[in-house]
Amino acid sequence: MSPAAGETIGIGMVGHAFMGAVHSHAWRNVHRFFDTPLVPRLAVLGGRDETRAKAAAQKFGWAAVETDWRALIARDDVDLIDICTPGDSHAEIAIAALEAGKHVLCEKPMANTVAEAEAMAEAARKAGERGVRSMVAFNYRRVPALAHARKLVASGALGDIRHVRSVYLQDWLSDPKSPMSWRLNKDLAGSGALGDLGAHIVDAAQFVTGELITGVSALTNTFVHQRPDAAGGVGEVTVDDCALFIGRMTSGAVASFEATRYALGRKNSMRLEVNGSKASLAFDFESMNELSWYDGTEPPTEAGFRRILVTEPQHPYVGVWWPPGHLLGYEHTFTNEVADLLTAIGGGYHPEPSFDDGLRVQRVLGAVEESAAAGSGWQEV
Amino acid sequence: MSPAAGETIGIGMVGHAFMGAVHSHAWRNVHRFFDTPLVPRLAVLGGRDETRAKAAAQKFGWAAVETDWRALIARDDVDLIDICTPGDSHAEIAIAALEAGKHVLCEKPMANTVAEAEAMAEAARKAGERGVRSMVAFNYRRVPALAHARKLVASGALGDIRHVRSVYLQDWLSDPKSPMSWRLNKDLAGSGALGDLGAHIVDAAQFVTGELITGVSALTNTFVHQRPDAAGGVGEVTVDDCALFIGRMTSGAVASFEATRYALGRKNSMRLEVNGSKASLAFDFESMNELSWYDGTEPPTEAGFRRILVTEPQHPYVGVWWPPGHLLGYEHTFTNEVADLLTAIGGGYHPEPSFDDGLRVQRVLGAVEESAAAGSGWQEV
Amino acid sequence: MSPAAGETIGIGMVGHAFMGAVHSHAWRNVHRFFDTPLVPRLAVLGGRDETRAKAAAQKFGWAAVETDWRALIARDDVDLIDICTPGDSHAEIAIAALEAGKHVLCEKPMANTVAEAEAMAEAARKAGERGVRSMVAFNYRRVPALAHARKLVASGALGDIRHVRSVYLQDWLSDPKSPMSWRLNKDLAGSGALGDLGAHIVDAAQFVTGELITGVSALTNTFVHQRPDAAGGVGEVTVDDCALFIGRMTSGAVASFEATRYALGRKNSMRLEVNGSKASLAFDFESMNELSWYDGTEPPTEAGFRRILVTEPQHPYVGVWWPPGHLLGYEHTFTNEVADLLTAIGGGYHPEPSFDDGLRVQRVLGAVEESAAAGSGWQEV
Amino acid sequence: MSPAAGETIGIGMVGHAFMGAVHSHAWRNVHRFFDTPLVPRLAVLGGRDETRAKAAAQKFGWAAVETDWRALIARDDVDLIDICTPGDSHAEIAIAALEAGKHVLCEKPMANTVAEAEAMAEAARKAGERGVRSMVAFNYRRVPALAHARKLVASGALGDIRHVRSVYLQDWLSDPKSPMSWRLNKDLAGSGALGDLGAHIVDAAQFVTGELITGVSALTNTFVHQRPDAAGGVGEVTVDDCALFIGRMTSGAVASFEATRYALGRKNSMRLEVNGSKASLAFDFESMNELSWYDGTEPPTEAGFRRILVTEPQHPYVGVWWPPGHLLGYEHTFTNEVADLLTAIGGGYHPEPSFDDGLRVQRVLGAVEESAAAGSGWQEV
Known part of the structure; x- marks a missing residue:
């Protein structure tokens, strides 16, 4: 069976500026080229300003929006949280997502301080034991x-x-x-x-x-x-x-x-x-x-x-x-x-790169x- | 209103090899970046082998397939014919599409002979008088x-x-x-x-x-x-x-x-x-x-x-x-x-480039x- | 024995513009780097205007000047004629030099016409039988x-x-x-x-x-x-x-x-x-x-x-x-x-390149x- | 009057390896291109091994050799000392030359220590007051x-x-x-x-x-x-x-x-x-x-x-x-x-570059x- 028809995974992305645009493109198209085992659903786009978030969701192809990232994490139709916000919110969002059992893709720099990064890596290790995956978006590795x-x-x-x-x-x-x-x-x-x-x-x-x-x-x-x-x-x-x-x-x-x-x-x-x-x-x-x-x-x-x-x-x-x-x-x-x-x-x-790498x-x-x-x-x- | 929510145009593409893959990508994504006045619908993919055509349609995101390009041209949900076949069939498909009032995008080389190209240009001129558009896919212009x-x-x-x-x-x-x-x-x-x-x-x-x-x-x-x-x-x-x-x-x-x-x-x-x-x-x-x-x-x-x-x-x-x-x-x-x-x-x-340019x-x-x-x-x- | 102290060869060069400058440099310095079997003596510089020729000779390091290239060829202290003039005089000078038993280095293009080049190649072949050497200065080979x-x-x-x-x-x-x-x-x-x-x-x-x-x-x-x-x-x-x-x-x-x-x-x-x-x-x-x-x-x-x-x-x-x-x-x-x-x-x-190559x-x-x-x-x- | 016929300056060069070869070339040819106010005479080449020094002198075009750099500095036919030795001898040779009223060109690095360089710069300043010139050979400036x-x-x-x-x-x-x-x-x-x-x-x-x-x-x-x-x-x-x-x-x-x-x-x-x-x-x-x-x-x-x-x-x-x-x-x-x-x-x-620059x-x-x-x-x- 073609991956394009395969099992899906619901994506919730927080942030919709430059990184949001390029991540949206990746989620929309990845299974059109790669034989991925999962087909992404662009489920929810998170943004604090509802009007702007809705416009971005329509432009980029997301099905819904949330203005509160905690609500976004909590949704049943979201399996993976993609964090495209400025660095000051990475730790809080990532740790909450991991604790909620959601996979996490986090933009770089992973955090604004070493202490935040340590907390994130610790959360990733714990979640990892339960099969939750986490990755830092050092895209140049790709x-x-x-x-x-x-x-x-x-x-x-x-x-x-x-x-x-x-x-x-x-x-x-x-x-x-x-x-x-x-x-x-x-x-x-x-x-x-x-x-x-x-x-x-x-x-x-x-x-x-x-x-x-x-x-x-x-x-x-x-x-x-x-x-x-x-x-x-x-x-x-x-x-x-x-x-x-x-x-x-x-x-x-x-x-x-x-x-x-x-x-x-x-x-x-x-x-x-x-x-x-x-x-x-x-x-x-x-x-x-x-x-x-x-x-x-x-x-x-x-x-x-x-x-x-x-x-x-x-x-x-x-x-x-x-x-x-x-x-x-x-x-x-x-x-x-x-x-x-x-x-x-x-x-x-x-x-890889894991939160430990980050x-x-x-x-x-x-x-x-x-x-x-x-x-x-x-x-x- | 965002172009992503705009009026749609049904695309019928004939051929699904290398050119078909890259054209599909363009049709899927164009309105995610450009403010196009029309949003493409990937309506029908044409291919002579039904099994292979269906696999390609699923992979590339097309809604339906046709094994006969004449049937594809005739469909009401198709407004534009995108010709991605080898050059020997360009003239026949393009002229039929233009006569049916469908817009045409034709891969290069436009034709295998000057005579074919002349017939195509003539058909494009006639159809053009009725508002039908035609273009040769000299992509390097872009x-x-x-x-x-x-x-x-x-x-x-x-x-x-x-x-x-x-x-x-x-x-x-x-x-x-x-x-x-x-x-x-x-x-x-x-x-x-x-x-x-x-x-x-x-x-x-x-x-x-x-x-x-x-x-x-x-x-x-x-x-x-x-x-x-x-x-x-x-x-x-x-x-x-x-x-x-x-x-x-x-x-x-x-x-x-x-x-x-x-x-x-x-x-x-x-x-x-x-x-x-x-x-x-x-x-x-x-x-x-x-x-x-x-x-x-x-x-x-x-x-x-x-x-x-x-x-x-x-x-x-x-x-x-x-x-x-x-x-x-x-x-x-x-x-x-x-x-x-x-x-x-x-x-x-x-x-541009028009069929006359071609x-x-x-x-x-x-x-x-x-x-x-x-x-x-x-x-x- | 170092080549710098070796047997010498007298050079007579006709022409002292751009090519003359660079040829002079080569003759002055070749034995300072290469172990050549012969050490060039910058014997005579040929130029139609005596004042300009003398100035060039002093600048470039030539021992004497001649205003008539025939006189230059005839000198006993000249063993090799280096032709750096415009193409219209190449054939005449080269053939005369070869007939006089002098080695010839001729700037490119060898001649202005095929007929001239044929005459030169013929002269080179004949002189070659007597051990006289000739070469066209296609310097890019070097x-x-x-x-x-x-x-x-x-x-x-x-x-x-x-x-x-x-x-x-x-x-x-x-x-x-x-x-x-x-x-x-x-x-x-x-x-x-x-x-x-x-x-x-x-x-x-x-x-x-x-x-x-x-x-x-x-x-x-x-x-x-x-x-x-x-x-x-x-x-x-x-x-x-x-x-x-x-x-x-x-x-x-x-x-x-x-x-x-x-x-x-x-x-x-x-x-x-x-x-x-x-x-x-x-x-x-x-x-x-x-x-x-x-x-x-x-x-x-x-x-x-x-x-x-x-x-x-x-x-x-x-x-x-x-x-x-x-x-x-x-x-x-x-x-x-x-x-x-x-x-x-x-x-x-x-x-090489020989006059036949030229x-x-x-x-x-x-x-x-x-x-x-x-x-x-x-x-x- | 052409510089090639101008007043001369006697060069004494110490060292005849890589730097000696390239300096010799420069002294031999400089007045063939530039209108220098002085024409260099390649007077004396200094080297500790007489046989090797003589071979180098013949190869590079020097008129005489000295095996003792102090003797070289003392010669009347030498106006300028060109130092092409390893760095450990730069200070001693340069200072002696400057005190003897000879111009100095010194290869880089100027010295092996800051203390040596300070002594050299001091010597250059003193000699400079008497019209003696000194220069460090940072050739990349040229x-x-x-x-x-x-x-x-x-x-x-x-x-x-x-x-x-x-x-x-x-x-x-x-x-x-x-x-x-x-x-x-x-x-x-x-x-x-x-x-x-x-x-x-x-x-x-x-x-x-x-x-x-x-x-x-x-x-x-x-x-x-x-x-x-x-x-x-x-x-x-x-x-x-x-x-x-x-x-x-x-x-x-x-x-x-x-x-x-x-x-x-x-x-x-x-x-x-x-x-x-x-x-x-x-x-x-x-x-x-x-x-x-x-x-x-x-x-x-x-x-x-x-x-x-x-x-x-x-x-x-x-x-x-x-x-x-x-x-x-x-x-x-x-x-x-x-x-x-x-x-x-x-x-x-x-x-420039002066010894102070060095x-x-x-x-x-x-x-x-x-x-x-x-x-x-x-x-x-």
């Missing part, structure tokens, strides 16, 4: 090029890892007149570039190498302290504009990270390079269908960084999509992600904040 | 980078056009053991690389420059004449493996074209470069979110080909998708395409075939 | 990346050659107000982009593939017919501004060529791509230290065009220069070239001119 | 692209500088079996990747931005502690294999640096990116003829990183070389450098070492 990179490292093809360097460069704050946003308010966002962008590259570095960051020296900076707000006034920027840190990894590799919203001209340049003793790889999300690969075992006259178009049917996730050279885009990472989640739920195992990222972010606050000294994770 | 390129040319930013060079390079036939396919059978496909790939670059060159190709000298070649077929036997390749031609354009520009399935390592490299007296542009579908742009009016010390990430909200089509640097993929070109088609139908005007492309392909058959001499279009 | 490309093809690594595509794009005539030059005068230059740029890519294609072009269909165009001359008047452009041609090669491969001085933004983009049944390679002189290489025998998940930095000591010519990643520039191609020439003279064998190129250029003049029909070479 | 980058920053085109990120990546130690070398011996080399590569990127960052690094947090690592030596035994590696540091600059910009010899596949990738409030620039020595430039004042639909080929006659140093698109190589940076030095000597002013770099390197030694805490420069 970029085929990065999933393939992890496989290459895991195969031993890189040998010993010596260097990891990763940056996440955007530029939407370069203009000092760009307006205030919830993302610049520490109470809502927890941090600035660090949590928004740094979380992705910390997770990606740990995911691709299979190692953990063990300590960091860090600095953060805020270039523009006040910005015009929507009300015609001035908003105080209370988060970092950038975060730079160097560190060490489990195996003895050294690593360098930088997250910023002020790298003028870089729109979404999430880059990762890993140098091993046998091979190296490099990635840039602005060319997300490509993986740079250097095989150091080739004869020197033919060795060179090769541009692998990660669009072959044998590449991770690609087989269900289009022929070679027919590129995938940003939203495919989310469709791939929920395919993995549905497969784990249907298959009875825990999906906690490991949060602890690195916490160490970065502590180092930066304490004059850039070394901070163990 | 790549934001190429749509933007056309705007740049139309604005006069390039000055006089001197050179057009375009190649469409694939490599899936490089291996002599790759199996036989309908695409290698002249009776079904009409031609090989010429109609499949050459049609795209001829249309793109004419679309972006706003000019027509007026004559060509051409050569075609078949590198591998026999290939294993699915039955364990040997199939005769009766189409070209590649087509190369040089020509002139309306304004006096010169042009060079090459289409091949034997450019080992090039997966879907549809490239177009235009050199004008004031500026130049270049594009490669393997980096489809980018446009290379050289502004010759810059001071020489700062001039250079720039890589425009065509992901800004002001770029064609991009505003309904994701933030800057969050890439689009292959299927977006189809979603953008049906958005334009629905907008034209709802707005009461003829969409005929103009077909005439160039015809001239290429005639030149190649006659020893590569000059052939007026 | 780009390490192209020399390595030839080795890769010769090793069989590409398998059967299917496609050759080559362009040579410059833009210095894009501006209609760029001044008149001897290069735009057919009497002096023979042709325009065809002889100046097309000669290079025809030779490079034949050199790298080891095949010959057997026939072509061609078109040429002149975009700007009049240009301001140095005297404040108007000069008539009597050469082609661009040449486009398609053709076939010995083995059955197909090929496409384009030479132009109107590709705005392309400064010296001499490109060559060869697609074989097992591998492909690509080159662009604007990144002259790189060779793109696609090995089709790699697993599809790791295959990709790799950027070989052709700066390893094992690469052709590179061992005498700098460490990996320390780039070479334009003039190194000339230094490498004269190293090969001196080695052939010292070693008692004929260097004639083979000239015949292709001749066929291009005939095809273009006769309405772009097929012309056998 | 890459046309970086010299142009500095001009762009100085013009204000970047606005406020926010980010500097620079790496210098090589891979020649990736293989644990690569042999021991003086560069891995702290007594001779002072440090490893830090002094060899880090010195270049610290100087380049300060040169291009016109700012100083004010403090750093750093870590260094040695991946391979023992290597085979030439005698068949084992050598102890006593230097860093890599150095990573983050820091702040005078204006408040933040900066990130990494120097390593273990970035497999990167041959000589010296990169610098600067993000300002109005524009950004990026450079990679592996494409040394290019500068990436993003002009943030362009309309968003046309903005993009452009690849400026820094080969126009208006670009720094390029006018004396070849036409646009005809690339320069590694050794041109040295020829440009000695042209600047000769021009300063002839013009009666102090060249000291400023050395202090940053010193702070990096102190931070790394003290657990990666913050260290003011």
Whole structure:
């Protein structure tokens, strides 16, 4: 039987802005490409403003709306809670959902503090014992090029890892007149570039190498302290504009990270390079269908960084999509992600990245904040 | 009122292979992003094998199936016929649909011969007088980078056009053991690389420059004449493996074209470069979110080909998708395409590319075939 | 004994403009890097204007000057004639030098007509029987990346050659107000982009593939017919501004060529791509230290065009220069070239490219001119 | 009068390995391209082993040799001492030369310790009062692209500088079996990747931005502690294999640096990116003829990183070389450098980078070492 006709799972999604749009697209389409064991029903969309929530539900294809996320969790037609809100509400919603026995997909950063993340991970472990699944939405793990990179490292093809360097460069704050946003308010966002962008590259570095960051020296900076707000006034920027840190990894590799919203001209340049003793790889999300690969075992006259178009049917996730050279885009990472989640739920195992994985990222972010606050000294994770 | 709740239009699609999958995706999702005046209903899927058609319908989300395309056209719940079959049936289906007063979207190449294309264009003109709309699915016109390129040319930013060079390079036939396919059978496909790939670059060159190709000298070649077929036997390749031609354009520009399935390592490299007296542009579908742009009016010390990430909200089509640097993929070109088609139908005007545009492309392909058959001499279009 | 102290060879160079500067540099420095069997003495510089010739001789390091090239050839202290004049004088000087028993290095294009090239090749063959050496200065053969490309093809690594595509794009005539030059005068230059740029890519294609072009269909165009001359008047452009041609090669491969001085933004983009049944390679002189290489025998998940930095000591010519990643520039191609020439003279064998090789190129250029003049029909070479 | 016939200056060079070869080339050729006020005489080459020194002198074109650098300094036919030895002898030779009233060109890193650098700078200041000139050979300042980058920053085109990120990546130690070398011996080399590569990127960052690094947090690592030596035994590696540091600059910009010899596949990738409030620039020595430039004042639909080929006659140093698109190589940076030095000597002013500039770099390197030694805490420069 085709998965399109299979057993269904009711989705309740909280939040309907940028992340809500892309998650809706994934839920609507995942079973049209993947043979998922469960077919998602877009059951309920949660949003505090009923008018806006209804408009979003109609636009994105949700059957109902709830203005109270507790009511949404409580509904019988909802089996999985997808959390697309700002970070300050993640812990509360996720823990409530897990305690109610609902599977949870939580956007990143998992939480605004290490303490919240610890509570969430604890709730996930307890719920997990009862078969409830939880996952953090580090969607870049589902970029085929990065999933393939992890496989290459895991195969031993890189040998010993010596260097990891990763940056996440955007530029939407370069203009000092760009307006205030919830993302610049520490109470809502927890941090600035660090949590928004740094979380992705910390997770990606740990995911691709299979190692953990063990300590960091860090600095953060805020270039523009006040910005015009929507009300015609001035908003105080209370988060970092950038975060730079160097560190060490489990195996003895050294690593360098930088997250910023002020790298003028870089729109979404999430880059990762890993140098091993046998091979190296490099990635840039602005060319997300490509993986740079250097095989150091080739004869020197033919060795060179090769541009692998990660669009072959044998590449991770690609087989269900289009022929070679027919590129995938940003939203495919989310469709791939929920395919993995549905497969784990249907298959009875825990999906990755788990809340424990999310906690490991949060602890690195916490160490970065502590180092930066304490004059850039070394901070163990 | 949100378009998602708007008036609907019943779609009947004939064919459910590669093109059927991507067209289905476009019809399912177009109104989730664009404010289209009409909401598509995936009414009927046409396929000769009922079992396979039903499986495809369930997978892709179609409400019903028909095994006879004439019956599909005749249904009251179908307002628009989407033709995704091999080229040999395009003319018959399209003309019947138009005569039945149904709008038509026809995959490229529009037809297998100039005569068929002429009959189709004639039918489209007649039906058009009664408000019936028709469009050829040259989806590369809906790549934001190429749509933007056309705007740049139309604005006069390039000055006089001197050179057009375009190649469409694939490599899936490089291996002599790759199996036989309908695409290698002249009776079904009409031609090989010429109609499949050459049609795209001829249309793109004419679309972006706003000019027509007026004559060509051409050569075609078949590198591998026999290939294993699915039955364990040997199939005769009766189409070209590649087509190369040089020509002139309306304004006096010169042009060079090459289409091949034997450019080992090039997966879907549809490239177009235009050199004008004031500026130049270049594009490669393997980096489809980018446009290379050289502004010759810059001071020489700062001039250079720039890589425009065509992901800004002001770029064609991009505003309904994701933030800057969050890439689009292959299927977006189809979603953008049906958005334009629905907008034209709802707005009461003829969409582009029209069947006349398709005929103009077909005439160039015809001239290429005639030149190649006659020893590569000059052939007026 | 170090070559720097070895037997010397007296050089007499005719012409002291752009080519004269770069040839002088090569003669001055070749033995400082290569272990050549002969050390060049910069004996005599030939130039019609004595004042300018003397200034050039002092600047470039020549010991004497002659205003009459016949006198220069006749000197006892001159063993090798290096011809750096416009194409209209190549045949006369080269034949006279060969008859006088002097070795000859002749800049490209070898001649302005096929008839001249035939006479030169005949003279070279006769002189060759007496141990006199002759060489055409197709310096791009001495780009390490192209020399390595030839080795890769010769090793069989590409398998059967299917496609050759080559362009040579410059833009210095894009501006209609760029001044008149001897290069735009057919009497002096023979042709325009065809002889100046097309000669290079025809030779490079034949050199790298080891095949010959057997026939072509061609078109040429002149975009700007009049240009301001140095005297404040108007000069008539009597050469082609661009040449486009398609053709076939010995083995059955197909090929496409384009030479132009109107590709705005392309400064010296001499490109060559060869697609074989097992591998492909690509080159662009604007990144002259790189060779793109696609090995089709790699697993599809790791295959990709790799950027070989052709700066390893094992690469052709590179061992005498700098460490990996320390780039070479334009003039190194000339230094490498004269190293090969001196080695052939010292070693008692004929260097390549020979005048026969030059004639083979000239015949292709001749066929291009005939095809273009006769309405772009097929012309056998 | 042509510079080639001008007043001469006697050069005495100490050391004749890699740096000696490239400096010799520069001294031999500089006046053949630049109109220098002084023509260098390659007077004396210094080397401890007379046989090897004589062979090098003949190969590179030096008139005489000395085995004792003190004797070399004392010679009347020597006006300028060019120091191409390992770093441990720089201070002693340079100070002796300056006290003897000889101009000095000193390879980088200027010294092995801050104390040595301070003594050298003091000697240079004293000698400078008597008209003696001194310069540190940070040759990357003479890459046309970086010299142009500095001009762009100085013009204000970047606005406020926010980010500097620079790496210098090589891979020649990736293989644990690569042999021991003086560069891995702290007594001779002072440090490893830090002094060899880090010195270049610290100087380049300060040169291009016109700012100083004010403090750093750093870590260094040695991946391979023992290597085979030439005698068949084992050598102890006593230097860093890599150095990573983050820091702040005078204006408040933040900066990130990494120097390593273990970035497999990167041959000589010296990169610098600067993000300002109005524009950004990026450079990679592996494409040394290019500068990436993003002009943030362009309309968003046309903005993009452009690849400026820094080969126009208006670009720094390029006018004396070849036409646009005809690339320069590694050794041109040295020829440009000695042209600047000769021009300063002839013009009666102090060249840059001065020994004070070198000291400023050395202090940053010193702070990096102190931070790394003290657990990666913050260290003011």
